[in-house]
Amino acid sequence: MVGIDPKAATRTPPKTVVFRVKRYNPKSGREWWQEYKVETHRGMTVLDALLKIKEEKDHTVVMRYSCRMGVCGSCGMVINGVPRLACQTQIAEVADEGNPVVTVEPLYNFPVVRDLLTDFTDFFEKHRSVKPYLLRKDREEQEEPRGQYLVSPEEHALMYEFTLCISCGLCYAACPVAAIDPDYLGPQALGYLFRYVIDPRDEEWQMRLMIADSEHGCHKCHYAATCSMVCPKVVDPAQAIQRLRSLLFKYKLGLWRKKKTAPLSEKPKDWKPRKPLPPEAQLVSPDVDLERLESEPVTVEVDGKRVELRYTIYD
Amino acid sequence: MSKGRAKENRPGLLRASLNPWLVRVEDHPERLAFVLHRVTGVIIIAYLLLHIIVTNTPARAGWEAWDQLMEQFGTNIVNQVGEFIVAGSVLFHGMNGIRLLLAEFFGVCIGRPEKPKPPYIPPTYRACQRQLLYLIFAVWPILWVFAGLLIFGVF
Numbered sequence: 001m002v003g004i005d006p007k008a009a010t011r012t013p014p015k016t017v018v019f020r021v022k023r024y025n026p027k028s029g030r031e032w033w034q035e036y037k038v039e040t041h042r043g044m045t046v047l048d049a050l051l052k053i054k055e056e057k058d059h060t061v062v063m064r065y066s067c068r069m070g071v072c073g074s075c076g077m078v079i080n081g082v083p084r085l086a087c088q089t090q091i092a093e094v095a096d097e098g099n100p101v102v103t104v105e106p107l108y109n110f111p112v113v114r115d116l117l118t119d120f121t122d123f124f125e126k127h128r129s130v131k132p133y134l135l136r137k138d139r140e141e142q143e144e145p146r147g148q149y150l151v152s153p154e155e156h157a158l159m160y161e162f163t164l165c166i167s168c169g170l171c172y173a174a175c176p177v178a179a180i181d182p183d184y185l186g187p188q189a190l191g192y193l194f195r196y197v198i199d200p201r202d203e204e205w206q207m208r209l210m211i212a213d214s215e216h217g218c219h220k221c222h223y224a225a226t227c228s229m230v231c232p233k234v235v236d237p238a239q240a241i242q243r244l245r246s247l248l249f250k251y252k253l254g255l256w257r258k259k260k261t262a263p264l265s266e267k268p269k270d271w272k273p274r275k276p277l278p279p280e281a282q283l284v285s286p287d288v289d290l291e292r293l294e295s296e297p298v299t300v301e302v303d304g305k306r307v308e309l310r311y312t313i314y315d
Numbered sequence: 316m317s318k319g320r321a322k323e324n325r326p327g328l329l330r331a332s333l334n335p336w337l338v339r340v341e342d343h344p345e346r347l348a349f350v351l352h353r354v355t356g357v358i359i360i361a362y363l364l365l366h367i368i369v370t371n372t373p374a375r376a377g378w379e380a381w382d383q384l385m386e387q388f389g390t391n392i393v394n395q396v397g398e399f400i401v402a403g404s405v406l407f408h409g410m411n412g413i414r415l416l417l418a419e420f421f422g423v424c425i426g427r428p429e430k431p432k433p434p435y436i437p438p439t440y441r442a443c444q445r446q447l448l449y450l451i452f453a454v455w456p457i458l459w460v461f462a463g464l465l466i467f468g469v470f
Contacts, residue, residue, distance in 0.1 A: 081339035246422030
């Protein structure tokens with residue numbers, strides 16, 4: 001919706017555009033606006049301009065970026081008051097001859113590390129807390145699969161939209177509820193949670209509904225619906241959260257339960273047990289117990305204090 | 316996960332509460348409705364507290380004081396303006412509340428999941444909740460003016 005303007009790249013932006021960048025120095029704690037004049041060309045994105053500033057004018061500007069084509073979701077920032085991906089935003093879209101000024105700020109609702117770089121630790125912890133992976137009752141079968149889970153195209157179409165999320169954090173930055181309540185799970189995590197509740201292959205839907213039913217879960221949403229407006233992948237988390245709530249409402253009244261889960265296909269004729277990965281291909285050493293890691297909270301040391309990195313429904 | 320606002324550099328409560336005004340998205344009546352719903356909710360709560368204090372008058376100061384107070388309400392312009400504001404708040408909060416109930420509890424008027432296709436407008440904005448919202452924005456001023464006519468004693 002916002003930032004999806006296919007014709008913007010064909011327009012020519014103003015020759016010189018003033019970039020007002022919000023700077024922050026963590027050492028001195030100083031915050032200030034800095035202006036840079038950038039010579040533009042047709043098809044130039046805001047990320048291109050920021051990199052030009054970094055190369056030619058001021059190499060101390062800090063930002064995060066990676067793919068430059070709207071896939072990785074690293075370069076989220078607030079451009080002219082709207083959270084956008086800098087790599088997908090054409091300058092011609094946000095600046096014109098009448099007002100050739102582009103303001104760039106770090107994402108709202110996130111702790112700022114430096115300049116335009118924000119800290120996503122809590123955001124990803126919330127994402128982790130909704131258990132964003134398939135869970136079956138038969139854990140052994142899941143570890144040692146004997147076939148595929150059968151999903152019809154109609155069932156897939158219902159959840160496909162919500163699988164497109166790239167975790168860029170724009171919805172979280174635009175959410176007025178996440179601004180007030182820092183523990184609110186946020187549109188991204190709840191959208192993901194809904195995607196697994198309606199996924200026919202998933203069987204732990206009751207546990208997922210319990211996570212959504214917590215104090216900082218889906219009931220905090222007030223349907224301002226800006227999350228869907230700023231989403232660069234048209235995921236529509238606002239709809240996901242309202243659907244999740246109505247499902248929860250019906251479930252609590254005993255009117256809804258997940259009727260069907262995807263059956264296992266027949267065992268292929270050439271089925272063989274899964275080979276263990278060679279040691280050089282394993283991400284963690286064989287000594288690490290993954291099941292214990294999953295159930296135990298992660299603790300890290302921050303300034304000599306031990307901080308628990310966990311978000312559960314029980315505390 | 317660090318709880319609450321404990322984390323360093325996290326925006327403070329004052330700055331965070333500016334978020335509804337800081338994010339400037341065009342063509343977005345839902346966000347305006349969110350802000351209005353909150354503001355009118357605060358007005359209604361304030362009115363409710365005042366209402367409880369005022370209806371306590373007979374117990375506190377006797378029925379004569381109550382009669383005097385009631386006479387005042389019909390004529391005092393400050394009270395009438397206050398009543399007018401409360402009437403507008405209740406009208407908007409109630410009508411928008413019906414829309415929110417439909418969307419949040421019954422999952423209607425919020426569109427259906429679908430494959431994204433050009434022009435990439437999420438189903439939420441093509442669903443009838445938006446038409447309902449426009450209807451509310453159209454009906455609300457009319458009802459409010461009508462309430463004003465009643466309050467200021469034109470009829």
